[in-house]
Amino acid sequence: MATYDLRSPYHRGSRTVQDKAGVRELADHVGRSIGQGIRPVAAAFLEIQPMLVLGGADPAGAVWASPLTGDPGFVRATGPRRISLTGAPRADDPLATALTREGTPVGTIALDPRTRRRMRLNGRARPTPRGLAVEADQVFSNCPKYLQKRQLLAGRRPEAPGAPRRGTRLTDQQREFVAAADTFFLATVHARGADASHRGGNPGFVRVPSPYVLEWDDFPGNSMFLTLGNLAEDPRAGLLFLDWTTGTALQLTGEARTLYDGGSRTVRFTLTQALETPAASPWRWSDPEFSPANPRNGD
Secondary structure, eight states, rough: OOOTTTTTTTTTHHHHHHHTTHHHHHHHHHHOOOOOOOOOHHHHHHHHHHHEEEEEOOOTTTTEEEEEETTTTTEEEEEETTEEESSSTTTTTTTTTTGOOOSSEEEEEEEETTEEEEEEEEEEEEEEETEEEEEEEEEEEEOEEEEEEEBSSOOOOOSSOOOEEEEESSOHHHHHHHTTSSEEEEEEEEETEEEEEEOOOOOTSSEEEEEEEEEEEEOSSSSOOOHHHHHHHHOOOEEEEEOTOOOOOEEEEEEEEEEETEEEEEEEEEEEEEETTTTSSSOBBBBBOTTOOOOOTOO
């Protein structure tokens, strides 16, 4: 059973990884930015977002990351610790059933490619007549590292989302799509809740050695190690890859483990199920301007 210091935002898994990296003192300093309240600047940021990524577990226990989209204003701060969403995941989304229950643990991330800003809010979701509400346990922002800049193009895509295609292995086309990605979202869980985060790099930073396995190097970040800490406690994970041009969403669920080699870390994800939904997002984005923080592949 996991143990926790209730005065700290970190559980045993995060502490283990911080200690391996030798950054516990820095993590304590950075962790002071994690709170429960939604500040006015964060509320204003949320109100201009056309997308929110939500992470959590389905009724069978598989972990998924799901995209929620809408016109700006569809997600708003409606209390000092609450966000409300107009709309909910599609009925065929893996998290749809879980989110019909009160108190479902979720992690959310609002990432704005236009400004290279992102905000994370973790808490408990409940259904509302208009969609969802999430009561916050943790609210914090991240630095713009590894976040590619994109502009939102005018006009919504006219077509409705297509029927999801399910599989237990990646197709050749899906492997090519993942290998060309510069961004994905990562959902993890722990005994106290769920978390959704972002990973980015130059195309090729995610490697696909087989139809069942993905790998990526863990680049230096904020030293909190929330995601890797969760994986140290519970290997279940969900990945979301978006086609920023066509709106196609590729959702993957499985298990992820961190491999250590001296001072470097590699995460290896083993797939159990894939779900590809054409035109899952109505938004069209420009080609990326890559983050100057991205390591060159092979470095």
